[in-house]
Amino acid sequence: MANFKTRARALDLLGRQQIAGIPTAINELLKNAHDAYADRVDIDYFRMRDLFILRDDGMGMTKREFQERWLTLGTESKVKHRKSLKPRVDETKSPRISMGEKGIGRLAIASIGKQVLIVTKAKNIEGITVALINWQLFEIPGLNLEDIAIPVQEFKRFPEKSDIDSMKEQIIQSLTKLKDSDELSQGEYAEIKSTIEKFDICPKKFNNKLIGKFPWEKPEEGGTFFYISSVDDILHSDIDGNSKAGEATKIEKMLMGFHDTMTPKHPAPLLEIVFRDYRSDDHEYKDLIDKQEFFSVDDFELADHHFEGNFDEFGQFKGMVKIYREKTFDHIVNWRGNNFNPTRCGPFSINFAYLQGVQKESIVDAVNHAQIYAKSKKFGGLYVYKDNIRILPYGDSDYDYLEIEKRRNQWFGYFFSYRRMFGVIRLSEEFNSELKEKAGREGFIENKAYRQLREILKNFFTQLAGDFFSTDESSPSPKAEIWRAKRNEIKQSYKALEEREKKAKERKKKFEDALNSFFISQKEDSLPETIDKLLKDINLDVKSIYSEKDHDIASQKLLDIESRSRQKIDNFRKSLMIPAPRGFYIKGELKRDYETYMEEMERLDSIVFSDAYKKIDEIVEFTISDLAISISKRRRLEQAVESISDQAKQINVEKRKSVTESVTDINKRVKSLTSELMIDLDDQIRLVKDKFKTVSISSEKDIDLVATRNSLSAEINSVSERNTAILDALIRQLEGIYWEKDANNNYITNEQITNALGDELEELKERVHTDVELSQLGLAVSVIHHEFNSTVRSVRASLRDLKAWSDVNEQLEGVYNNIKINFEHLDGYLNLFTPLNRRLNRKAEDIKLLEVKTFLIDLFKSRMERHNITFKHTRGFARAKLRGYRSSFYPVFVNVIDNAIYWLNDSGEKEKVIRLHADKDNNIYISNNGVGIAIQDRKKIFELGFTRKENGRGMGLHISNEVLESVGYKLELDEPREGSNVTFKIAVANENNG
Template sequence: MATFKTRARALDLLGRQQIAGIPTAINELLKNSHDAYADKVDIDYFRSKDLFILRDDGIGMTKEDFEERWLTLGTESKVNHKKSLEPRIDPNKSYRIPMGEKGIGRLAIASIGRLVLIITKAKGQDRITAALIHWQLFEIPGLNLEDIPIPIQTFEALPNLKNINSMKSEVSASIDSLKDRGDLSENEYKSLQETLANFNLSPEDLNKKLVGKYDVTDIDNSGTFFYVSSIDPIINNDIDGSNKGKEATKIEKMLMGFHNTMTPEHPKPTLNIIFRDYRYDEEKYIDIIDRDHFFLVEDFEKADHHFEGKFDEFGQFKGMVKIYHEKTFDHIVNWPENNFKPTKCGPFTINFAYIQGRKVESILDPENHAIIKAKADKFGGLYIYKDNIRILPYGDSDYDYLEIEKRRNFRFSAFFSYRRMFGVINISHSDNGDLKEKAGREGFIENKAYRQMQNILKNFFIQIAADFFSSNEDSPKSELWNSKKTEITQSYKALEKREKQAKERKARFESNLNSFFKLHKENAFTEQLDILIKEISFDFKSISSEKDEIIAGQKVLDVESKSREKINEYRKSIIIPSPRGFYIKGELKKDYETYLEIYDDINTNIFEKSLCEIDNLVEGTISKLHIEINKRRRLEQAVEAISEQARKINSEKRKLANNSAIDISNRVKSLANELMIDLDDQIRDVKNKFKSVSIDDEPDINLVALRNALSDEITLISERNTNILDTIIRQLEGIYWEKDEENNYITNDQITGALSEELDSLREKINVDVELSQLGLAVGVIHHEFNSTVRSIRHSLKDLKAWSDVNEDLDGVYKNIKVNFEHLDGYLNLFTPLNRRLSRRSEDIKLLEVKNFLIDLFKSRFKRHDIVFKHTNGFAKASITGYRSTFYPVFVNVIDNAIHWLNESGISNKTIRLHADPDGSVYISNNGLDIKIQDKSKIFNLGFSRKDNGRGMGLHISNEVLESAGYRLLLDEPRDNSTVTFKISKVNDND
């Protein structure tokens, strides 16, 4: 009787050649870890070492388990059959449904690399099992499975390099034997031996260096480790991608979202997965599947629309649809294709969110819309989870299994886009047993069950789009989306218009300031006034030819009046009104403050002097002509001239106001007439439709429906008109002015301007807060990078020392590098207290420790600027309670400011003095430049600074940090021999 023989290449065909790619292979290994009841999986990929390591803390395997289960293809333990092996479980954990179905997922490792060392230990066992598999042997034609031995050994501890070399020798001997039998060509033999020779590692040593602790030597611990070498170089492309982060890489697409972590109240993930990519050296890595890069519950909840419900065993959907967070609809979607018979696919649930692609149609603020849209561009899609484990490749935006993008291509107005949705379809082994994965894990087998589920979902999206997101008036549930979208778009356009106007006003304001400063620098104001005074002087001289005293006197008064008007008109022309409708900050704010100072100076020293010069010309002309002018008459004419000018200006403004009121009135009347015409046209149209209806031939039920439809047409346009007119009425009623106690009028424009300034101020504060939070995150990253780099340099210095010990020429180079590195390392160590926010604790901090820290940090600057740094006995005895990371930056900031202003002062005996009171108050004083009176109330304001290129953040942030810790920073009266004193004190309940 003949039997099948199994070639070794069968394993290669079932494993490496069947798996879709390395990301899919890694996903299979993660599923195996899940089935092994692991809580965590650490993946470490060392590019420079050509080494891929996967470790889990699952139940592990004994030597017998490894041989009978792992090395047995098509393991029965994952198949429901009476002859099946009982699946291994962890009795201390909740039962997990096995995700593997065919017992060949382990062969996926061959897709990653040619050689794998497997180390495993079962809980409660004292022996560690190790096996070495040379996958390249299974690619050789003509070999049978029994021709390829797999060395298996057991150890009391993790194997060392000697143990691994012993296992390599067994594999090498089998390769030699195959070569001697003529089963291998010369090239095949060399390639196999080269791959084996390149595998040099000691798990014992390596496990001590790897991030993440896995101690399998303890009898109560367990786990399985895979060490894969001769890695397929395609993995680098799968990790790096090719679109500079805009598109998700293949690894990200396949490994992100292994568990559902995006929907509210999602099941707790069973695996904590970390994938460290060591790109350049063995110290620094990037976690390439960081959860924060994927959709979070917060992202899901912020989205514009939400859809959640269940498809029953007949394919009918029943659930809720929430539009723009405003209204939740209970909704049913029927699926008629199965004639209301139970489906093969079984019942399943859906829960997904959707964002509008255009910002102008979304309720999300610009920042959150940009963040979530960027995530959706990379990871958007509908993921399928089976018992909370992702089924590949569903969710990958390149795999449009519901043909959503295809429908958009055929019909541009189709609502849904695959890259704007994110959510889950939940299935289970118990309810959806006929949905079976392909062996290569590239989706479900396209049987009847899968096609039913696919058609149910296609029908669902088509119907939901028609019911809720249609511009057709026949879809009443679409009214909310249409009206809200219109409202959001109009609001966005209104804000955009306002911001454009504010930008234009700001540009004009800035241009006027620049023009003013240029004219001031060129001394143009003085020159122009000199020209005006010369013209005025000539006008007065021309009066001397008048012989009649009365006429001459009147001419003097007229010339004086016109002269003053000329000066005042010129003065008005250089006035820059205070900013309205936009917010100024930073350098522009400083420029405006400088303008006000310069204008006050010009007004006092130039314009007022010019007016005095006119008085002198009047007196000189009167004296020269020997005429008398009635002082009352002169005063009366001056008042009359001013009054006439005021009347003229107010008359012009009144005319403009009246014209505006008339224009608005005409526009409102025109709009009301237009709306009434629209309503009349609609009523006539409805009546015409009514005339064409044959009432006698229609049943009562159709007449009721017709009546409702005709009524709805009239009601719809009536409500539209009413809403428009209500909006206009509210705008007109919102025109507001009121006289205050000082007889000034407060108007809408002033209120809007104030609110606008407050809004811009808050936006600026938010931007600063975001910047600071990003800075804080960056500090954490930099701290890690510094530590990694410093460790690497230390190792390199040790290597260099070994060379310098035997080579005198290198000794000087080594010592020079060592001294400079220790100097740099000393500076880096100063940042340790600032980094303790990550794991900080409150403590009593001796103030002398603070001073020593400050000396270490600033000693070179103290020496360079010849500054004496002193403290009192009170300071030496005192301490302060709290976090070092709270107080140290405050002292650093205040001392840094003191050094700057001491250096600016130019004095010889520069001194900074520290003092403390028994009540815990701490004082920081210096004798540099004092703080101007007008600045004392501003120095803690965000953005205020007198330093060149200063950002005005230090004191503001220091004070906020202290306040959060129950302290405050304030400007105190200068202590003895000081010009500036800052005080740190506790906040009392009465404060």
């Protein structure tokens, strides 16, 4: 009698060669963790160590369970039979539907790497089971399963390197036997032996270093760890993806959305999954399963359209359709594909959202639309979940299993795009048991149940497109009219806003150009030259009077010259005037520039222009005295008033003319529009009447006459309703023209109100964005606090140890002090942002400023020498001291000097100098002769985020000032000292300022 024999290659064929790829293999391991009632799965991939680790906190396995379940293929966990193994259940948790069936998941490990170390502990059982498997052996032709040795051992503690080395030796011994019996060639033997010997790891030590602890100290704790080495290089490209921006990588496509987390009221995820990719060393990593990258409930609810409901056992849909988040319909979609007989696929539910592809057709604001659209490009699609576990590859944006994009290309009027929809199809083992996954996890087996599922969904989307999103106006759907009308309304509003924004941008550009021109003229100091030239012209005009012998004529000429001169100064002042922003909102740097301009104009008025007017008065008074002519003060005043009045009248006449022309133009356009609308309506009525002539009443049935009447009246009503809507909008605009005089005789217009509301809206938007950023920063900082707490304690302990050494070793003293100061600096910064609830063990002390300079020389010596920068200090600086913490003051000096070096190097100066000085009040001055700071930047340099440095972050001066203020000092920009262009001052803060 003969028997089947199983070659070892059968495992390779069923596992590595069967599975779709590494991402799918990882997904299978996640499903195994789910079946083991795990709550957490941590994945750590160390590229430099060629090591992939997956850990879960599931039920784990005893040695017997590992041998009878894990090492046994085709276990009967889902087959009801007296010999079947009972499903493993954690009675402390809610029951879970098992996702594994064929044992493919464990074999899929071979596609990740060539060998795996498995460390597992069963809950409530003592003892840790360890096994080492080399998958290369299963690729060798001619070997039977019984020829391959798999060391399995049980320990009372976590395994160490010596334990693993012993197991490696067992495999190598079995290899040697296979080679000696000619089952392995010398080349095969050498290659596999080399792989085994390279596996150099101590699980105990390595496990203590990993982030995210899985303690096994207590009996009730357990789990399973996989240490996979000689990782396949394809994993790098699966993680990194290609160079196309915005495209999801294979890992992201397969592992994002393991549970449904996007739909409102979704089931609570059973597994918390982390995938850390250590690219260079064992400290810095990237989390590949970033929840922020995937769709959230907020994204779902923000989308334009929503569809939710159930398909019954006959394939008929009944549910809700919401268009533009406003109009909700109870909707039914029939399917006749199975002649209303029960389907093989069974009942299921659907819930998905849809985003209009063009922002000007969407009700989603621009920022959120861009974010959701970007996510849709990466992760858009309909995800299939069975008992809240994702079934691959459904949901992959490249796997259009419902052929939505195909129909979109073939049918011009087809609405849906696969990448713009995101949502879920929910299945369950209870009702959809005939939908079975392929062995390679490439979707469902294409049996009758799956074909019915696809046909039901294809029919569903086709019907939805026709019922709600048809663009065919010849046979309009009443429900589609809702979408078309709202879309047109949004497009028109968007167009109006676009036009308004275009004009606002033009105004804003002119405003910015005017500000820049003003600051350039200030920088070039051309204003005094212009004033001087005007005054010289006045002097020349006055000298011409000296030749006039008639005193009355001379008097009048002098008055005329005075009037013209004042007018010239006024005109020049007006040329510098920049009107307040109208029709656009200024913020941030531009707003600060405008405030600086206003301050500068106030200064010019009080000094420059005031002096110019005084000089004109002096010239006139001197001329009167010199020529001994008599001019009445009343006459001078009267002429001045007349001149101003004439000018004011001229300006107002011009504006009145412009207003009258605008009113005439609007009146003309309104009349033209109303005439055009009436003509359109008249043409439509004539067209309908012409159609009516062709209708044969005698041959039509009554029901057809009603339909015809409705159709003809609808054509007239559509034009009438359009005209009415336009005219109503026009009336609202005209009625919106508003003005009113207030108690101070000032007029308030609707434009001022609109601008004020616009400014308030923009400020609120900015505040919302700031609040969101701050909340995100707060979350990040809380993580930093949590992760750094133990690290900070460890560094402090090491510093204490190093202090003991430095006390007996002079060479170490400088190193210790440098590390201590920089650590306190870092710790001080962390204290600014986190509620660490701890006191630093540091004491205030008298700090000699020469010690500060020595520290700065040590730090910047090489850079200063490289850029030929001289570092000087005064006697006052040498005598002065600071009272406080070195870690508070040193970083401030470092930041200011670092900035000085940068701008000195950028200045092109031959003799570059940084000078330190202190006065008798212990105010400290740091000066340099590099690039000066522009007028408009004087206040901004201390604001967070402001910088003129290329690739700068604008944080240094802001944080420095914050640190100083926390210890009673302040950092400010002072007037440049002699020989310098920039001077910073460190001074004791004014008590009134807190």
